[in-house]
Amino acid sequence: xxxxxxxxxxxxxxxxxxxxxxxxxxxxxxxxxxxxxxxxxxxxxxxxxxxxxxxxxxxxxxxxxxxxxxxxxxxxxxxxxxxxxxxxxxxxxxxxx
Numbered sequence: 001x002x003x004x005x006x007x008x009x010x011x012x013x014x015x016x017x018x019x020x021x022x023x024x025x026x027x028x029x030x031x032x033x034x035x036x037x038x039x040x041x042x043x044x045x046x047x048x049x050x051x052x053x054x055x056x057x058x059x060x061x062x063x064x065x066x067x068x069x070x071x072x073x074x075x076x077x078x079x080x081x082x083x084x085x086x087x088x089x090x091x092x093x094x095x096x097x
Contacts, residue, residue: 002028003028004025004026004027004028004039005025005026006023006024006025007024007025007026007038007078008022008023008024008078009022009023009024010022016046017046017047018044018045018046018051018093019043019044019045019046020042020043020044020089021041021042021043021044022040022041022042022043022082022085023040023041023042024038024039024040024078024081025038025039025040026038027039031056031057031058031061032058032059033056033058033059033060033061034056034061034062034075035075036075038056038075038078039056040054040055040056040078040081041053041054041055042054042055042081042085044085044088044089044092050065050068051066051067051089051092052064052065052066052067052085052088052089052092053065054073054081054084054085056075062074062075064084064088066088066092067092
């Protein structure tokens with residue numbers, strides 16, 4: 001019996017107190033509504049408010065949250081997922097200052 005395998009866990013705090021956290025698991029089977037074997041949750045926020053989030057919640061599939069608005073997300077690999085997440089964080093941070 002195959003089990004879930006943690007393949008990424010990173011957490012960082014920015015100088016302004018914002019937090020970035022990324023967690024990715026490789027699963028024996030895809031999460032319902034996703035076509036790949038990964039379960040992930042990415043968070044960027046400050047003072048308890050999520051400003052950027054990526055996840056593939058069971059039944060919803062791959063999607064992202066930007067400043068409280070949910071958008072579809074097309075998953076094309078872990079590296080691209082990380083890159084897209086960092087790009088969205090940069091855009092949000094640029095609009096904060």
